[in-house]
Amino acid sequence: MGETVFIRDCDPKAVEQLIRKTLEEVQTGKYSEELKATGVSAPSNLVEGLKISQSGQGMSPNEWMEIITIFGPTVATVAKDIWTIIIVPKLKKAFREDSISTKDPNSNT
Amino acid sequence: MTDGTPASHMALRDRKAFSLLGAYFRTVAEVSENDAPSNKAQSEFEDLIRKLAKAVLFDTANAPLEDFLANAVTRADQAARVLLDTNFASVEPTATALRAKIARIRCRDCRNGTICDGGSEDDQIVEAGGECISEIKAAFRGALDEADREYGRLPKMTVSLHTTGRNSPPGSVPGIGLAINGRTSYADEHPRRSSFVTLEVASAHMDALSLAALPYVMLHEVLCHAYQMSDGSGDRTSPVAYVDPLSEGMLDAVAVHLLETRAEKERDSRPEATEEAEIAQRIHLARKSTRNRPLFPQAPQVNLGATIFETIRTLYSRDSDLESAIRDAKRLAYDLNLHGWSIENRFKGFSRLRRGLEAKPRDPELLRLILEYRNTSVTAQEIVSHVTSY
Numbered sequence: 001m002g003e004t005v006f007i008r009d010c011d012p013k014a015v016e017q018l019i020r021k022t023l024e025e026v027q028t029g030k031y032s033e034e035l036k037a038t039g040v041s042a043p044s045n046l047v048e049g050l051k052i053s054q055s056g057q058g059m060s061p062n063e064w065m066e067i068i069t070i071f072g073p074t075v076a077t078v079a080k081d082i083w084t085i086i087i088v089p090k091l092k093k094a095f096r097e098d099s100i101s102t103k104d105p106n107s108n109t
Numbered sequence: 110m111t112d113g114t115p116a117s118h119m120a121l122r123d124r125k126a127f128s129l130l131g132a133y134f135r136t137v138a139e140v141s142e143n144d145a146p147s148n149k150a151q152s153e154f155e156d157l158i159r160k161l162a163k164a165v166l167f168d169t170a171n172a173p174l175e176d177f178l179a180n181a182v183t184r185a186d187q188a189a190r191v192l193l194d195t196n197f198a199s200v201e202p203t204a205t206a207l208r209a210k211i212a213r214i215r216c217r218d219c220r221n222g223t224i225c226d227g228g229s230e231d232d233q234i235v236e237a238g239g240e241c242i243s244e245i246k247a248a249f250r251g252a253l254d255e256a257d258r259e260y261g262r263l264p265k266m267t268v269s270l271h272t273t274g275r276n277s278p279p280g281s282v283p284g285i286g287l288a289i290n291g292r293t294s295y296a297d298e299h300p301r302r303s304s305f306v307t308l309e310v311a312s313a314h315m316d317a318l319s320l321a322a323l324p325y326v327m328l329h330e331v332l333c334h335a336y337q338m339s340d341g342s343g344d345r346t347s348p349v350a351y352v353d354p355l356s357e358g359m360l361d362a363v364a365v366h367l368l369e370t371r372a373e374k375e376r377d378s379r380p381e382a383t384e385e386a387e388i389a390q391r392i393h394l395a396r397k398s399t400r401n402r403p404l405f406p407q408a409p410q411v412n413l414g415a416t417i418f419e420t421i422r423t424l425y426s427r428d429s430d431l432e433s434a435i436r437d438a439k440r441l442a443y444d445l446n447l448h449g450w451s452i453e454n455r456f457k458g459f460s461r462l463r464r465g466l467e468a469k470p471r472d473p474e475l476l477r478l479i480l481e482y483r484n485t486s487v488t489a490q491e492i493v494s495h496v497t498s499y
Contacts, residue, residue, distance in 0.1 A: 009276050093120050096274040097309060
């Protein structure tokens with residue numbers, strides 16, 4: 001029921017704030033056009049039960065940290081689409097391509 | 110340029126850094142020899158400009174880009190006067206020319222007075238105007254025009270430009286520190302074809318070399334990738350398991366040739382075209398070298414494709430002048446690239462092509478097909494069928 005993003009070279013608090021702010025905007029209909037184009041509609045309780053946390057502590061700015069976003073069980077499925085369509089591109093734009101990864105950069109697979 | 114999918118561009122902060130450094134390096138290139146500053150003075154001034162470009166990447170105020178540029182140049186000017194003291198005189202012409210150059214960027218001209226503020230409308234404003242990334246847009250437009258002229262029979266499809274910011278240089282070509290990199294992806298939905306050309310930019314690391322490499326990087330993406338496989342019937346997908354020697358090697362060699370031809374023609378009207386061609390050649394050589402360490406990951410396939418282009422050009426030049434030989438070798442490259450054969454088949458087919466043309470004895474049927482292609486009695490399809498039949 002969670003979405004993960006890996007970050008480096010940026011402030012994890014700023015990332016968390018942007019995720020939360022954007023999800024709140026999605027809930028109020030701000031990105032309805034983008035979502036409509038892909039057949040997704042934002043539920044009115046998207047941020048209910050939302051929890052965002054960090055996992056791992058980078059020893060240096062160059063090390064990757066994990067940000068985990070947990071959604072309420074009733075919105076987890078649509079949240080996955082919203083994550084891909086809205087949240088990840090927004091994070092990449094704000095913090096730049098090479099600071100955001102949706103795959104574990106430390107994994108060999 | 111778009112099919113309804115909105116273009117996405119790097120954030121305002123990145124465009125501020127890019128436009129400041131871009132304006133600075135263009136100014137340096139244009140300043141006359143008489144007005145050129147001493148190395149030390151230029152180095153100090155450049156450091157100041159670069160510090161301002163790096164600092165804006167963390168800016169959250171989202172002030173208008175034109176205001177940032179004006180303030181940045183003023184601050185650099187003031188700091189340089191203190192730092193350089195009497196030596197400031199040697200950098201003053203550069204500072205004055207830079208101020209004049211950035212004054213021509215007027216944000217309100219982009220889209221009916223709406224100015225980028227870091228918000229959701231920015232992408233549309235940049236798409237409509239985007240003077241802050243004018244070098245990138247000009248390189249992209251130039252690449253589209255060149256591809257249209259060269260291919261001569263491009264299918265109706267959408268090729269759109271996107272830009273994205275990076276913190277660190279991509280490091281994509283070993284030995285050549287570029288702040289930019291290009292990539293192309295596809296979003297075909299039969300019968301509609303769409304190619305997205307994305308330029309990655311580490312704005313704070315922009316330099317004269319990267320600026321000069323823009324035309325090549327854009328031409329590579331458009332000429333080599335945007336239209337590849339578009340004659341086929343299926344939806345195109347980006348390569349995963351195989352590297353395509355045709356687009357990455359053969360067409361890349363063609364791209365370098367086109368830039369060299371352009372530099373020759375524009376020698377007097379646009380002297381910077383020579384540097385653009387030289388950097389294109391450097392990058393191409395680095396990409397295809399199988400001896401460099403570290404090795405460019407795609408080097409064997411780039412080398413294979415580039416070698417095939419040279420081999421065919423040489424073959425053709427035995428029966429005609431060089432210009433005709435190059436013209437026909439390019440035409441074959443374009444036809445093969447538009448053809449719908451898969452990346453895997455291109456990978457395997459080009460290996461067979463090389464064996465067939467370089468082995469002793471050569472493949473007589475392959476030789477016949479390649480030679481008779483020139484008089485249009487043989488099609489690219491026949492050549493593809495021959496090199497992919499097992």
